[in-house]
Every structure is written in C-alpha cells, then in structure tokens.
Amino acid sequence: MDPMKDIVRRVMEQMSRPLLLGDIAGGWERISGDKYSKATGFKDGCLTVSAQNSLCLIRLNLNREKLLQALQKEFPSIVKINFKVENR
Numbered sequence: 035m036d037p038m039k040d041i042v043r044r045v046m047e048q049m050s051r052p053l054l055l056g057d058i059a060g061g062w063e064r065i066s067g068d069k070y071s072k073a074t075g076f077k078d079g080c081l082t083v084s085a086q087n088s089l090c091l092i093r094l095n096l097n098r099e100k101l102l103q104a105l106q107k108e109f110p111s112i113v114k115i116n117f118k119v120e121n122r
Contacts (some may be wrong), residue, residue, distance in 0.1 A: 062081075091117055
C-alpha cells in the first residue's frame, strides 16, 4: 500500500472512533519515556498528565511542545496537554 494512503487511513480511523484514555496512556509512556508521570485524563482534545513531583512537572513543561507534536503523530485528536502534580 502507498505510505501516504496508509497514513491517511490510520488518521481517519483514529478520528472516526472515540479516543480512550487507555489508548493514550500506553502511548504516553512510550512516547514520553517518562517513568515519573502518567496520562490521567482526556477530554475535548486535552490530555491531562500527572507528574509525581514538581521537578518532573518542570521538566514536562519545558518539553511540552515536543511531547505534543510527538503525541499528535499517533493521536491527532490531542490538541493540548495539561500537566499537574499528582495528589497523594
């Protein structure tokens, strides 16, 4: 199959079905490579990521655009990322 057709097909499949947090959580772990944070919510195109501590939160904020671009390649429905320190 033509690579461009394959990409368009995958994007259309993603857009036609609701994106589930479970789908994104695995992608977050793989794409971010960060073991001190996790995807905890997804609503209206906004992904919420909880960081274990404020140092992790700072690091994530510094890499926000890079992370968003990488996530959007696999999950085009994600338009924004909100980071927060997880409640203990």
